[in-house]
Amino acid sequence: MSCGGSACPHPLIKEEEEEGEDAPGTGPEHRGQPDTGSATMAQSKGTVVLAYSGGLDTSCILVWLKEQGYDVVAYLANIGQKEDFEAARKKAVALGAKKVYIEDVSREFVEKFIWPAVQANALYEDRYLLGTALARPCIAHKLVEIAQQEGAQFVAHGATGKGNDQVRFELSCYALCPKIKVVAPWRLPEFYQRFPGRRELMDYAKKHGIPVPVTPQTPWSMDENLMHISYEAGILENPKVIDHGGHGAGGGSSLCSLIGNFTAGPPVD
Numbered sequence: 001m002s003c004g005g006s007a008c009p010h011p012l013i014k015e016e017e018e019e020g021e022d023a024p025g026t027g028p029e030h031r032g033q034p035d036t037g038s039a040t041m042a043q044s045k046g047t048v049v050l051a052y053s054g055g056l057d058t059s060c061i062l063v064w065l066k067e068q069g070y071d072v073v074a075y076l077a078n079i080g081q082k083e084d085f086e087a088a089r090k091k092a093v094a095l096g097a098k099k100v101y102i103e104d105v106s107r108e109f110v111e112k113f114i115w116p117a118v119q120a121n122a123l124y125e126d127r128y129l130l131g132t133a134l135a136r137p138c139i140a141h142k143l144v145e146i147a148q149q150e151g152a153q154f155v156a157h158g159a160t161g162k163g164n165d166q167v168r169f170e171l172s173c174y175a176l177c178p179k180i181k182v183v184a185p186w187r188l189p190e191f192y193q194r195f196p197g198r199r200e201l202m203d204y205a206k207k208h209g210i211p212v213p214v215t216p217q218t219p220w221s222m223d224e225n226l227m228h229i230s231y232e233a234g235i236l237e238n239p240k241v242i243d244h245g246g247h248g249a250g251g252g253s254s255l256c257s258l259i260g261n262f263t264a265g266p267p268v269d
Contacts, residue, residue, distance in 0.1 A: 003179050047153070047154065050072055051158070052075055052088075054091055056201050057201065058157075059210050061185050077103055078106055079109045080109070081224040081225055101142075101146050109134070109135060117129070131229075132225075147177070156182070158186070170182050
């Protein structure tokens with residue numbers, strides 16, 4: 001898959017010739033793995049690079065994409081979150097990913113996204129500093145680069161069809177490579193009608209032997225990076241509930257210490 005020369009202006013995006021792909025569900029890497037619906041998999045649709053976190057949504061989406069006939073390359077970005085990356089790699093392979101990329105983009109995140117946002121005093125609703133909003137374009141940058149390296153025509157993400165993350169991911173991808181095709185399961189009727197909510201995803205995970213870090217009692221979706229951590233889902237989504245008690249696990253301020261040391265610009269080595 002190529003972006004067509006000047007259509008991809010970013011210097012880190014290289015044109016790659018499309019590579020042939022093995023048929024899905026073949027080879028030794030697929031033996032002894034969870035039931036991913038291989039008996040009903042469609043004919044291969046090509047390779048998709050999934051922005052993977054190892055959480056409930058993207059773990060289930062990885063298996064679902066394979067059911068739809070895609071060869072899945074999983075990409076996990078290290079943006080400063082507390083994560084067992086080796087365990088995440090093993091899990092993605094066990095779920096059927098043909099390849100797993102774990103990329104440390106934390107320095108780029110700080111220098112090209114956090115620092116400019118702090119310098120601009122960028123606030124959401126004049127109230128709080130940006131966190132997730134800064135990380136998504138950084139993640140998408142490497143997502144497109146890996147798609148180019150793999151000769152993949154598709155990228156995919158687990159953002160919902162009602163929020164801002166889908167826009168952050170997709171506009172970033174299209175800016176870097178206008179010809180890239182985005183698979184957004186939460187906007188596809190065949191996905192969201194099958195999975196109306198997180199409980200249905202948990203049932204799917206249980207059925208297919210997908211280990212996930214959530215339960216119906218603690219369904220929180222957490223997003224963590226060098227800048228912040230946020231929680232959503234479950235009772236946290238109910239605007240009528242003000243006091244969440246112990247829900248949301250921890251909380252508090254996790255502002256990066258570099259902001260406290262901010263003066264006139266980024267530090268000089």
